[in-house]
Each structure stands twice: as C-alpha cells, then as structure tokens.
Amino acid sequence: MTVDNIPADTERRAPVFHFDRHTPQYREQFVDTAQEMQGKCPIAWTETYGGHWVAAGNREVFELARCPHISNDNDPAGERHGYQGISIPKPKRGSVMRAGILEMDPPEQRELRASLNPYLSPAAVQRWIPFVDEVIRAGIDEKIESGRIDFVDELANIVPAVLTLAMMGIDVHKWAIYNEPAHASVYTPPDSPDTARVAEMHRVMGIDLLTNYQEIKQNPRPGMIDAVARSTLLGVPISDMDALGMLSLIIGGGFDTTTALTAHALEWLSENPDQRELLSRERDLILDSATEEFLRYFTPAPGDGRTFAADCEVAGASFAEGERLWLSWAMANRDPEVFENPHEIDMERRGNRHYSFGLGIHRCIGSNMARMVFKRMLLAVLDRMPDYRCDPAGAVHYDTIGVIQGMRHLPADFTPGPRLGAGLEETLDKLQQACDEQRLAEPVTVHKGQAKI
Amino acid sequence: MKVHVDPDRCQGHTLCSMIAPKMFELSDFDGHSSPVSEDVPADQEENVREAVRSCPERAIAITE
Numbered sequence: 001m002t003v004d005n006i007p008a009d010t011e012r013r014a015p016v017f018h019f020d021r022h023t024p025q026y027r028e029q030f031v032d033t034a035q036e037m038q039g040k041c042p043i044a045w046t047e048t049y050g051g052h053w054v055a056a057g058n059r060e061v062f063e064l065a066r067c068p069h070i071s072n073d074n075d076p077a078g079e080r081h082g083y084q085g086i087s088i089p090k091p092k093r094g095s096v097m098r099a100g101i102l103e104m105d106p107p108e109q110r111e112l113r114a115s116l117n118p119y120l121s122p123a124a125v126q127r128w129i130p131f132v133d134e135v136i137r138a139g140i141d142e143k144i145e146s147g148r149i150d151f152v153d154e155l156a157n158i159v160p161a162v163l164t165l166a167m168m169g170i171d172v173h174k175w176a177i178y179n180e181p182a183h184a185s186v187y188t189p190p191d192s193p194d195t196a197r198v199a200e201m202h203r204v205m206g207i208d209l210l211t212n213y214q215e216i217k218q219n220p221r222p223g224m225i226d227a228v229a230r231s232t233l234l235g236v237p238i239s240d241m242d243a244l245g246m247l248s249l250i251i252g253g254g255f256d257t258t259t260a261l262t263a264h265a266l267e268w269l270s271e272n273p274d275q276r277e278l279l280s281r282e283r284d285l286i287l288d289s290a291t292e293e294f295l296r297y298f299t300p301a302p303g304d305g306r307t308f309a310a311d312c313e314v315a316g317a318s319f320a321e322g323e324r325l326w327l328s329w330a331m332a333n334r335d336p337e338v339f340e341n342p343h344e345i346d347m348e349r350r351g352n353r354h355y356s357f358g359l360g361i362h363r364c365i366g367s368n369m370a371r372m373v374f375k376r377m378l379l380a381v382l383d384r385m386p387d388y389r390c391d392p393a394g395a396v397h398y399d400t401i402g403v404i405q406g407m408r409h410l411p412a413d414f415t416p417g418p419r420l421g422a423g424l425e426e427t428l429d430k431l432q433q434a435c436d437e438q439r440l441a442e443p444v445t446v447h448k449g450q451a452k453i
Numbered sequence: 454m455k456v457h458v459d460p461d462r463c464q465g466h467t468l469c470s471m472i473a474p475k476m477f478e479l480s481d482f483d484g485h486s487s488p489v490s491e492d493v494p495a496d497q498e499e500n501v502r503e504a505v506r507s508c509p510e511r512a513i514a515i516t517e
Contacts, residue, residue: 066510114483122467123481288471351506353468359509363464368484444481 012318017044019054021302021326022402030401031343034331043317049089052305052324053317058335058355060315061327064306065359070325071309072362074103081309081322087403088305088326092190100246102253102304102362108233109361112246115231116365118443119167119224125368127440128163130453131431132373135162136380137420138427144384147416151381151390152409156262157183157255160373162428164254167369168247169223169441170212172428181205182255187398187408209247213240223441224250250366258370260300260406262377267410268294268345270390279347280382287379290347291371296354297345302330302405304358329355330405385414454493455516456501458486462512472507473500486512 017037020026026033034056037044042057043064055061064070074085076096084090085103098104101113118124139158143149161175161182170178181201188198217229228243238246269276279290306325312318319325333354334342357364364370381388394411398404421427431453435441440451456476458469465484470477476497477486493501493515505513 062511117483118481121465121482121484122470122479123484292468292471350503353507353509353511355509357466357509360464363466367465368467448481 009320012320013045013051015041015044017041017046017054018048019044019046019326020048021328022400024399027397027399027401027405030330031334034328034334037331038335038337043315050324052088052326053319054326054328055315056328056331056335057315058332058338061329061332061355062359063315064325065327065355067312067314069308069310069312069314069319070306071105072103072109072304072306073105073309074098081307083307083309083322084305084324086305088324097241097245097248099252100242100249101365102249103245104233105309106361111233112228112231112238113365115227116224116246118445119227119441120365120369121444122368123448124444125372127444127448127450128167128369129372129376129450131166131434131440131451132159132163132376133380134427134431134453135159135424136377138422138424140380140384141419141421142424144417144419148411148413149385149388150394150409150411151266152259152263152407155377155381156259156266156410158424159377160255160258160370162431163369163373164251166431166435167224167254167441168212168250169216169221169225170208172432172435173425174208175428177208178205178251179255182251183259183406183408186252186256186404187406189400205251206244206248209251210244213243213247221441222439222443222446227443253364253366254369256404256406257300257366258373260404261294261298261370262374263407263410264298264300264405265294265374265378266381266388266412267390267395267407270388270412272345275345275347276382276386280386283379283382286347287375289349289352291375291378292352292354293345293347293349294374295356296333296339296349296352298405299330299333299354299356300405301356301358301364302401302403303328304362329358330401384417385412388412388414454498454501455491456488456493457491457514457516458488459512459514460485460487462510463508464510464512466509468507468509469504469513472504473497476501477504 037056042060043055055064073083101109139155161179162172166172184198216225220226228246231238304327308319308323357367390412396408398406463485469486470479
C-alpha cells in the first residue's frame with residue numbers, strides 16, 4: 001500500500017462497526033447485532049482479524065455474493081494472488097490445503113463441481129431414503145426402550161456421518177473415526193486444553209481418508225472419492241492435495257451442518273409442543289416450509305468469507321482489490337426488509353428466500369442431502385417419540401457460532417416404546433452389504449435405482 | 454401467465470419445485486430448474502407467484 005492510498009482507504013472503509021463473530025458475546029447478542037447493522041450499516045468495515053468488510057443486509061449480501069469481482073480462491077502457496085479463501089481469520093490447521101470447490105473460482109470450481117453434482121442432485125439423493133430410514137431406525141432402537149436419548153450424540157451425529165461415508169465409498173463402520181473430529185474441530189477453540197486430543201483424532205481421520213483415497217485410485221469403487229480422484233482441474237488430473245481438500249470439504253459440509261439444524265429444530269419443537277403437534281399432524285402440507293424456516297432461522301453455516309478480486313463499487317460501497325469480506329447469511333436471513341417478524345419462527349412462512357445454503361455458483365452442493373436427512377430424522381422422532389421433552393440443563397450449544405451454529409448435546413426424555421429391529425452395529429453390516437451389492441454410491445448418471453434395504 | 458427460469462441465475466436451490474412441483478422440473482444431473490411449460494394454467498398461478506417470491510437467486514420471471 002502506498003502512502004497516497006491511506007487517506008482514500010480510511011474514507012472508503014466506512015461506516016466502521018466492531019464485528020467479532022468468534023466471541024461468545026456475538027452468539028448472545030446476535031439479534032441486537034443484526035438489527036443494529038441492518039439499521040445503520042448493512043455494509044460495514046470492521047477492524048477485527050486484520051480488517052475486513054461485513055455484509056449484514058439482505059440486499060447487500062445478495063448483490064455481493066453474486067458479484068463477479070469477488071473470489072473464493074484460497075492460494076496458500078501464493079501461486080495466483082495469495083487470497084485466503086472463505087475463512088476469516090485464516091485457520092491455523094490445514095492452511096496449506098484449499099477447501100475443494102468452496103475455495104476455488106471458475107473455471108476450476110465449475111469443472112470439479114460438475115463431477116460431483118450427479119451424486120448430490122435431488123434425483124441422486126432420492127436413492128438413499130430407504131438407507132437413511134434404516135440408519136435412523138437402528139439409532140432410535142438403541143434408545144427407544146430406555147426413554148432417554150441424546151439427540152446429538154445418539155441420532156443427529158450418526159445419520160449424516162454414516163450416509164456421507166456411504167456416498168463417498170468409505171466403509172460405514174468407520175463413521176465414528178470421522179464423526180468426533182468432524183464436529184470437535186469446529187467447536188473446539190484453538191486455546192482449549194482439548195486441542196491436542198482433537199488434533200490427534202483429526203490426524204487419524206486424515207490418515208483413514210488418505211488410505212481410502214489411495215485404495216480407490218488404485219482399485220476404483222463407486223462413490224464421491226472415485227469421482228474426485230478421476231476429476232481434472234483445467235484439464236489436468238487433480239493433485240492429491242486438491243483431492244484431499246475436496247474430500248475434507250465433503251466431510252466438513254456433510255456432518256456438522258445437518259446435525260446443527262436437526263438439534264436446533266428438535267429443541268425448538270420441544271419448547272413449542274403445540275407447534276410440534278401441528279407439524280406432525282400437517283406434515284404433508286407444512287414439512288417443506290417448516291424445514292426452510294428452520295434453515296432460515298438457525299442458519300447452521302452462518303456465513304462465508306470472500307476476497308475482492310478487483311476494485312469495484314457494489315450496493316453503494318466501494319471496495320479495493322485484495323480486501324476481505326464476510327457475507328453473513330445468518331444476518332441476511334433476519335432482514336425485516338424481506339422477512340416479516342424475522343426473529344420469529346413461522347413454520348408456514350411464505351416467500352422464504354433464505355440464504356442458508358449460500359447464493360450464486362457456490363450454493364451448497366449437499367443441500368438436497370441435508371434437507372432429506374433432516375426431514376427423515378425429524379419425522380422418525382415425531383412418530384416414535386412424539387412426547388419427547390428436551391432437558392435444558394443437559395443441552396449444550398456451541399460457545400461460539402463463528403463457523404457453525406451447532407449443538408454438542410441435546411438430551412431428551414420420552415415415553416419408552418418397542419424396538420423395531422436390529423441395533424446399529426448389525427444394521428451397519430447390512431447397509432454396507434447393500435452399498436456393495438447394489439452399488440448405491442454410483443452417480444445418478446450410471447443408475448437411478450432406489451436402495452432396497 | 455407465462456413463466457421463465459433464467460438458466461444463468463438458477464443455482465438449483467429447488468424451492469420452486471417444492472412449491473409448484475407441477476410447474477418446475479429439476480435436472481437429474483444438478484437440480485437446476487426449468488418450467489414444465491411456459492404457459493401457466495390458471496390453477497397454478499398462485500403457486501408460481503409463490504415460487505417467484507421464494508427463489509433465493511431471483512431467477513424466475515412471470516409475464517401476465
């Protein structure tokens with residue numbers, strides 16, 4: 001930066017608003033922060049984390065997310081422009097690897113995404129419904145006779161993990177190796193005494209992922225690992241580093257977010273039993289709109305970082321190449337300009353154009369899977385433990401929601417019921433067999449058949 | 454009423470087909486939407502208007 005630029009930057013970087021989404025206060029004061037920013041500064045500059053822009057208004061987030069001059073690129077080796085991807089601040093762990101398509105720009109992003117779309121499209125996800133229902137059934141059966149379950153540890157963690165591994169082509173019995181590090185690496189702050197243990201679990205997961213990737217490269221078997229291993233970037237076979245970055249993104253995206261949505265929705269429905277009854281009774285009419293409303297209100301992935309790739313003016317502010325930007329999906333989802341009574345849950349909300357899966361070319365590629373898994377878990381709970389009551393003393397929310405608005409524990413009591421089948425371990429044997437025999441992890445372009453369980 | 458989905462704006466959020474499944478079909482490959490027919494039958498007009506309001510990318514346009 002030259003001296004001549006400094007006054008101009010100071011003038012441009014206004015209004016200034018102190019924004020630090022990694023503090024516990026941000027979680028507690030989220031509504032106040034959203035209201036204040038939307039009222040006074042829907043785009044603001046904050047001095048935190050080296051200084052960056054924050055977009056909080058719905059219109060501003062919309063225009064910026066779709067602006068051709070913003071980049072998702074993460075370039076840790078400094079081969080292009082040295083941009084830092086979607087995390088603000090830059091993460092300490094894994095900073096040498098870019099997070100797959102989420103930290104690429106077109107045409108690379110488009111090329112790699114195209115190889116994964118046929119595994120995750122609405123038509124592709126349909127195949128897995130009987131598989132998902134069976135995981136849910138077994139998970140609930142483990143607890144149904146006891147009258148007590150932890151919805152996070154004993155249901156909402158298990159189902160997305162088992163499904164994600166199956167879709168990737170990894171043995172579903174390994175779900176636990178992936179499960180804890182995938183969640184704990186999100187909610188454990190760098191200064192926690194638990195950091196070393198989480199890093200070790202993360203390392204074990206990384207080794208298993210690398211082993212599976214190398215096995216599949218040698219001896220292909222169906223699944224998203226195979227798709228990534230065969231893919232190209234700018235026509236050149238993908239590097240192992242970029243492939244592992246993409247696979248880590250699938251795990252990061254597939255696990256914690258769906259768990260977070262499910263836990264928050266179940267907690268709210270426990271606190272609002274009349275709404276729970278209404279949703280169960282009118283599920284054919286309002287399950288879709290209720291799901292979108294839970295997505296809007298809880299926004300499990302609350303935002304994404306970007307970098308301006310050119311000087312530009314958007315939504316009334318002027319930005320300089322290289323500046324960082326935080327797009328707050330969570331605040332945009334509470335903008336009263338678009339959503340009436342934005343801080344209330346209305347399961348029949350109309351015109352609910354929320355941004356919980358992002359906007360533009362980076363729309364969450366797993367959104368169809370997330371919705372399906374969430375709906376199947378919710379319906380199973382409503383059917384098998386309709387009178388559940390969450391225990392507020394045992395519920396543990398993430399201390400900070402800068403990366404994911406999640407929950408660590410959500411214990412609940414309910415009237416015990418009968419088991420319907422085998423336990424989880426035995427069920428995983430059967431499901432892995434179905435994956436292998438029916439080649440369930442093939443893309444929809446190879447076959448469209450539904451899983452037979 | 455006529456309906457149009459801008460293929461350059463649509464990103465496959467799928468809300469339109471949830472709201473008006475008779476009017477919007479999704480690509481098997483990537484879930485991107487296209488209208489089943491340009492002409493909207495009278496009994497689908499309300500659903501199509503709701504789909505327009507619900508599209509996060511503002512990719513759907515109607516002409517009356």
